[in-house]
Amino acid sequence: MRNPLIAGNWKMNLSCQQGTDLVTSINAAMQETEVEVAVCCSSILLGCIGKAVENTGIKLGAQNMHWEEAGAFTGEISADMLLEAKVDYVIVGHSERRHIFGETDEMVNKKVVKALSKKITPIMCIGETLDEREAEETFSVLKRQLEEGIKGISPEEAKTMVIAYEPVWAIGTGKTATPEQANEAIGYIRSELEKLYGNPVSEEIRILYGGSVKPDNATEIMNCEEIDGALVGGASLKADDFIGIIQF
Numbered sequence: 038m039r040n041p042l043i044a045g046n047w048k049m050n051l052s053c054q055q056g057t058d059l060v061t062s063i064n065a066a067m068q069e070t071e072v073e074v075a076v077c078c079s080s081i082l083l084g085c086i087g088k089a090v091e092n093t094g095i096k097l098g099a100q101n102m103h104w105e106e107a108g109a110f111t112g113e114i115s116a117d118m119l120l121e122a123k124v125d126y127v128i129v130g131h132s133e134r135r136h137i138f139g140e141t142d143e144m145v146n147k148k149v150v151k152a153l154s155k156k157i158t159p160i161m162c163i164g165e166t167l168d169e170r171e172a173e174e175t176f177s178v179l180k181r182q183l184e185e186g187i188k189g190i191s192p193e194e195a196k197t198m199v200i201a202y203e204p205v206w207a208i209g210t211g212k213t214a215t216p217e218q219a220n221e222a223i224g225y226i227r228s229e230l231e232k233l234y235g236n237p238v239s240e241e242i243r244i245l246y247g248g249s250v251k252p253d254n255a256t257e258i259m260n261c262e263e264i265d266g267a268l269v270g271g272a273s274l275k276a277d278d279f280i281g282i283i284q285f
């Protein structure tokens with residue numbers, strides 16, 4: 038059985054103190070949840086939030102990483118730097134990175150490969166835009182982003198990674214995919230993984246849903262058969278909301 042994961046994506050928000058307070062509140066609610074919980078903070082907060090999550094069950098995640106080992110890449114953060122900060126997860130290929138910062142499938146793939154080689158678990162995000170959904174291209178977009186993103190990854194590595202289905206039109210818009218839409222897309226992703234890696238492997242890979250997850254829709258999303266958790270943006274910034282989600 039796949040162990041569900043609920044990860045908060047704080048994006049470019051919160052100070053060290055605000056993040057620490059949030060972690061303290063989440064930790065106090067951890068006994069009442071069976072799911073794995075992670076918080077993905079900005080790079081500069083990793084040291085601070087890393088301390089805050091020490092001796093809690095809460096995992097630490099980063100939001101981005103460069104694929105090169107080290108060198109002249111001004112402004113970038115390497116996998117070893119994330120390891121030094123004791124990161125468990127790194128979000129890769131979030132739609133904001135793809136659309137605002139021009140990340141391509143090829144760049145996403147290099148990051149996924151690097152993270153896995155360093156034993157940092159990538160949460161690889163894929164998802165269609167509204168135009169693509171309306172043009173009935175959802176499955177072809179997901180197939181391309183998936184296949185390109187995991188190129189060259191062995192079945193053993195693939196088993197350990199996390200994929201997040203995040204329809205771009207549902208991110209930060211308050212428009213959630215219906216549980217049926219999310220379940221269908223995630224079922225499709227798993228069927229493609231099965232074609233690539235075979236059944237035991239595809240059954241082990243966790244696939245999350247992300248896009249306007251809130252306490253009042255978390256239960257129906259989490260209860261969908263294909264959905265193994267959630268990547269939560271806006272609602273991960275407020276203790277009550279995030280706790281409501283992890284205790285769905």
Ligand code: PGA
Binds near residue numbers: 210
């Ligand atoms: P949202 O963001 O929950 O604010 O829609 C989700 C995400 O971007 O991962």
